Amino acid sequence: MNAHATDIRxxxxxxxxxxxxxxxAILIDNAAYWRVAAFLKPQHFSERIHSLIYETAATMIxxxxxxxxxxxxxxxxTDQPIGDMSIAQYVVRLATNAVGxxxxxxxxxxxxxxxxxxxxxxxxxxxxxLARNMPVDMTPEKIISLTADRLTxxxxxxxxxxxxxxxxxxxxxxxxxxxxxxxxxxxxxxxxLPEISQVAGDIRRGNLIGFMSDxxxxxxxxxxxxxxxxxxxxxxxxxFSIEITDEEAALQAAAQASRISLGRLDGWTLNTxxxxxxxxxxxxxxxMPFDIVPFAECTLSDVRIKIEAMKxxxxxxxxxxxxxxxxxxxxxxxxxxxxRINGLYRGLKAIAKSLDVAxxxxxxxxxxxxxxxxxxxxxxxxxxxxxxxxxxxQSLDVWFSLYRPEPILKEAIPNERNDTRRDELCRKYxxxxxxxxxxxxxxxxxxxxxxxxxxxxAEYTLFSSQAADMPAAFEGFF
Numbered sequence: 001m002n003a004h005a006t007d008i009r010x011x012x013x014x015x016x017x018x019x020x021x022x023x024x025a026i027l028i029d030n031a032a033y034w035r036v037a038a039f040l041k042p043q044h045f046s047e048r049i050h051s052l053i054y055e056t057a058a059t060m061i062x063x064x065x066x067x068x069x070x071x072x073x074x075x076x077x078t079d080q081p082i083g084d085m086s087i088a089q090y091v092v093r094l095a096t097n098a099v100g101x102x103x104x105x106x107x108x109x110x111x112x113x114x115x116x117x118x119x120x121x122x123x124x125x126x127x128x129x130l131a132r133n134m135p136v137d138m139t140p141e142k143i144i145s146l147t148a149d150r151l152t153x154x155x156x157x158x159x160x161x162x163x164x165x166x167x168x169x170x171x172x173x174x175x176x177x178x179x180x181x182x183x184x185x186x187x188x189x190x191x192x193l194p195e196i197s198q199v200a201g202d203i204r205r206g207n208l209i210g211f212m213s214d215x216x217x218x219x220x221x222x223x224x225x226x227x228x229x230x231x232x233x234x235x236x237x238x239x240f241s242i243e244i245t246d247e248e249a250a251l252q253a254a255a256q257a258s259r260i261s262l263g264r265l266d267g268w269t270l271n272t273x274x275x276x277x278x279x280x281x282x283x284x285x286x287x288m289p290f291d292i293v294p295f296a297e298c299t300l301s302d303v304r305i306k307i308e309a310m311k312x313x314x315x316x317x318x319x320x321x322x323x324x325x326x327x328x329x330x331x332x333x334x335x336x337x338x339x340r341i342n343g344l345y346r347g348l349k350a351i352a353k354s355l356d357v358a359x360x361x362x363x364x365x366x367x368x369x370x371x372x373x374x375x376x377x378x379x380x381x382x383x384x385x386x387x388x389x390x391x392x393x394q395s396l397d398v399w400f401s402l403y404r405p406e407p408i409l410k411e412a413i414p415n416e417r418n419d420t421r422r423d424e425l426c427r428k429y430x431x432x433x434x435x436x437x438x439x440x441x442x443x444x445x446x447x448x449x450x451x452x453x454x455x456x457x458a459e460y461t462l463f464s465s466q467a468a469d470m471p472a473a474f475e476g477f478f
Contacts (some may be wrong), residue, residue, distance in 0.1 A: 012121055015114035022107035023050060026057055027068055027091065032101035033061050036108035044115040049082060069095050086150035091177035094316065112157075121153045123147065145301040149330075152304060156350060189318050189358055192229035193465055195452035199438040200400045201445055203230075203318060203358045208349040210399035210442075212363040212386055217404050218436070219362045220244065221461035223320040224253040227359070235317040238291040238310060240303065242326035245296040253292075254281050255388035256462045289314075299328045300347040307355055314355030316357050321348075323362035325387050341388035363387055365401070369408075379408055383441050399442040404456060405432040436463065 022040075026033050037058065045051035056075045057067045065071065069092045082090045127147055130138070182189065189203035203209065213219045221242070228239040241249045257261040258277040264270060270278065293306060303321065310316045320326070329340040330347060345361075352359040364387045369379040381401035383390040393399060409429040416422040434457065440450045455466035 010044070012118045013114050014118075015111045016047055016050075017047050018107045018110040018114070019047055019054075020094055021099060022104055022111060023053055023057070024094040024096075025101040025104040025107065026054075026061075027072075027095040028098045029101035030061050030067050032104045033058060035105050036037045040108045044112055044128045046111075046114060046118065049080065049087065049090075049345075052076065052095075052239060073419070094222070103469075116154055116157070119150075119157075121206060122142045123150050123154070138373060144305065145299055148301040148305050150163075152301070152347075152350070158297045186234070189230055189235050190233055192225050193454060193463065195454050195465060196400075199440045199452050200398050201443060203360075204397075205317060205356045205358050206353050207358055207397040208345070208352045209358065209360045210345075210363050210386070210392065210396040211360055211402065212365050212381060212399070213402040214365045214404070214408070216407055217365070217402055218456060218461065218463070219402065220249070220322055221252065221256065222402055222463055222475040223322060223360065224249060225256055225463060227290055227318065227320055228253055228257065228288070230318050232286045234289070235316040236289040236315045238293055238307075238316060238320070240293050240298075240306070240321040241320060242298050243322055246292045249292045252461060254278060254285075256460055257281050257284075258460070259460050261459050262461060295326075297328065298326060298353070300330055300344065302329070303348070304351050304355075307351060307357055311355055311357060315416055316355075318358045318360070320360040321362060325364045338389065338391055342391055342395070343413055345388070345392050349397075350442065363392070373408075373412065379405065381439055381441075393442055396442055397444050399440075400443060401439045403439055404435075406435070406456075434458070435466065 006460075024034070040054075042051040042055040045054060053072070053076065056072055060067045060072065069088070072091060072297075073088045076087045076091070078088075080087060086095070096254075127143070130143055131140075134140075134143070183272045187402065191197045191200065191203065200209065206328065211219065211222070213222075221238060230237045239249060242424070244252075251265055252262055254260075255265045258274070258281050260270065260274050260277065264274075265278065276302045291310065293310075295302065307316060307319055324344065327344060329337075330343040331340040346361055348361055351357070365381060365385045366387060368385055369381070373379040381403050383393055383399070386392050409432060410426055413422060413425050413429060416425055434455055436454050438452050438454060443450075453466050455464045456462070457464065
């Protein structure tokens with residue numbers, strides 16, 4: 001057997017000429033820098049000295065200082081010759097050979113594209129090495145997850161920063177899309193109750209929708225109703241179940257659809273009619289485009305991999321994720337919590353946008369409302385009650401809350417020592433039974449701060465329309 005070296009690999013692609021042309025353009029026209037500053041960073045250069053020159057020039061220009069071979073010279077190392085030239089001489093040559101600044105944007109795009117190619121090659125080499133020599137604390141699933149994370153970063157870095165279209169090109173496309181959507185019933189995904197549409201608008205692919213409620217407030221029940229309804233309307237839906245098992249989710253959806261108590265269904269203490277209802281739901285479910293996807297652990301990469309796989313194999317329109325607090329936060333443990341939370345929502349938004357899938361992310365409400373209520377304030381949801389705080393609002397296209405005061409009051413009554421206050425809470429509790437409110441916090445399209453009342457049937461964990469208006473006194477308290 002002939003022995004051949006197997007570790008000799010071709011050199012990585014580079015963009016030396018484009019980098020030289022770009023740096024020369026900046027040296028003769030400092031204003032040209034701003035045409036690439038938004039997407040081109042020092043780490044995108046293949047040649048280290050080019051990266052240093054670009055970074056130095058960018059710092060000087062950002063501070064309002066002129067950049068040319070003379071002014072930049074003092075900030076560059078003198079002990080790193082380039083061939084038979086010093087760095088100062090090399091910078092002079094870059095400026096002398098510059099062909100003008102008109103094409104600097106194209107030079108920047110070329111540099112960025114080559115960077116993305118280098119990153120892909122390096123990633124592929126690392127993946128091969130890791131797969132062949134897998135450490136004991138690694139698994140194929142973890143390798144895939146890490147690789148997917150890096151691929152997403154490369155895609156965002158290489159495409160989103162550089163991608164742009166002129167207003168005159170975008171506007172006709174946007175108008176045409178809006179006109180088609182107005183007559184296309186498949187363009188918008190409907191909610192299962194008209195009150196939800198009035199508060200949040202219809203569901204649009206590519207959007208990230210935040211849905212907030214208390215622990216035990218009915219987020220999962222609400223979400224299962226929505227997924228099943230969308231599936232019956234012909235939209236391919238998926239419920240990503242991180243908190244409860246897939247079988248628990250399936251039983252709950254069936255109990256809602258059949259109007260059977262979940263406890264009796266789970267214990268299988270059904271009469272003949274109820275058994276027939278469940279059998280009928282089982283038949284309907286066979287051809288329903290509704291998937292329940294269980295997760296033991298979940299990262300952004302897991303979410304993206306699963307959505308992308310389903311989108312390519314069977315198609316996918318709507319994903320509901322239960323819930324944000326159960327997804328492992330991106331970033332390092334020593335990084336700021338707020339930044340990691342924002343990274344989670346930014347990542348979900350990027351997935352929804354790039355894969356053209358609507359994502360509804362369930363948000364656990366914190367317990368700050370308890371302090372407000374104890375001080376005599378309202379326990380109604382506010383944007384500061386979200387897991388991660390009000391900063392999560394930025395990445396959400398729509399954000400609304402489900403508010404059920406009934407369980408809140410039920411918990412508060414035994415702890416209230418003031419007789420007058422306890423009597424008031426008891427009265428409010430009786431008025432709140434079976435009632436829920438949808439409260440809008442953000443809506444890109446339509447009027448914000450809308451709210452509507454709906455009905456909650458606890459026996460079936462089922463939400464339905466409620467036409468009655470709130471009594472004025474009740475609304476004032478809550």
